[in-house]
Amino acid sequence: MYALADCNNFFVSCERVFNPTLNNKPVVVLSNNDGCAIARSNEAKALGIPMGCPAFQIKNYTTEHVIMLSAQHVLYRDISNRIMQVLGEVAINLEVYSVDEAFFELPYDDDERNHKLLAQVVSKIYKYIGVPVSIGFAPTRTLAKIASHVAKKDPSNTDRVLGLTIQSDIDNILSRTKIDDIWGIGRRLNAKLLSRGIHYASDFVRLPKSFLQKIGNINLVRTQEELLGLDRVSINPVTIAHKSIMSSRTFGHVIQKRNEISDAVLTFAQACATQLRQEQSAALTVTVYVRGDHFRQDLPFYSNSCTVRMATHTSSAIEIVRHVLIAFNSIFREGFSYRKAGVMVSDIVSAKELQLDIFNGEQEVRHNRLMSAIDKINNRYGAKRIMLAPSINKGEWAPQQNHFNTKSKHLRFYSGMLPQYPSKSKLNAPLDQDEDDACEQ
């Protein structure tokens, strides 16, 4: 039996932890650059504001005042870690699927016992951390996703837990589940299926495999099998390293100057290198891309990318920056306006498995020592305190963010100062009234 725990309106809920005056109001959290809505409170959803709605179009949906907030991902990550910690205390094989979702297996054979346990988890997370969570459980992950979705939407479900364990219940829910609410069916497949008269999950599960294979690929067949109760999806636990790491940004406005764009690109390169070192891995390939502004009809559009293979796998910022510069110089064209750029590192392996390159061994060792010194300083005094010389220009490309929640904006830099979540021994004990009151405060 798999469970899926899903935080409700996660980024908005995080903001509300620090600013309860946001409760019961339409609130959206905006993407980087204050571009579009990436999280909406229930009140904002009720006004019809869609996911991804550009900030400047929100007024087209409502005359009501909607509170817009700039995203603070460091803070959300910190709160997410605390929630995962609570889940980890009851979960078997916890799979952190995203910042606000995790799959896990359940400890009991008995549906009722599992349900009760999960209801306690939901309530503890709300009491100790302040974020509402819904949990669904079912024989497969895809069904558990649907269950958590229904648990979230159904107002009569007061403990926010739903188990889909009996076939008649599953059939009933599938006949009411629209196909685009199925995990694995996105916009394109939804359109293809709708055009053939398939509207509900109960129709979808009856389609022949050959047809699914034709309009999609093997994953669509797997999705159908999951809905039929066959375990077909696997998720890598978080301990498995990334296959690629990307750092990119849309700039606050278009820029033309080579050194301002290269400055951004070099910052991204160093972010990738830092993350590689954090994960104790190393990459062989770097890709750089630059892009104009899709929305500016008045400017000639240019976009390009370049991939370079390095001599050896590395996490050295010096090596990665050097190759990123080579790639960047090969695609940068004077006379165009740029709005976005990014760096990706790929062909990643664990650093432990690496053998020193026979020609570069000594240099590699020196780089490693230098990098670990830089990491220590940056960990202690703040990210980006020490960077490589090319990226000394500041700011031309910086995103616009003008809507920080004033109650919490200082916290995004110092997430470590948040009060720690109570110890495990306390958690397992029943909550008493004093503790309850303390948490409320």
Add this chain to the structure above:
DNA sequence: TCTGGGGTCCTAGGACCC
């Protein structure tokens, strides 16, 4: 005026091999 960032997997088609 204003439109995000970071991932994974699959497939088709080309290059190349014997």
Add this chain to the structure above:
DNA sequence: TCTGGGGTCCTAGGACCC
């Protein structure tokens, strides 16, 4: 008129997820 068969690897692009 007529031009093999069977593989592997790589890449770009498309689909999906949050």
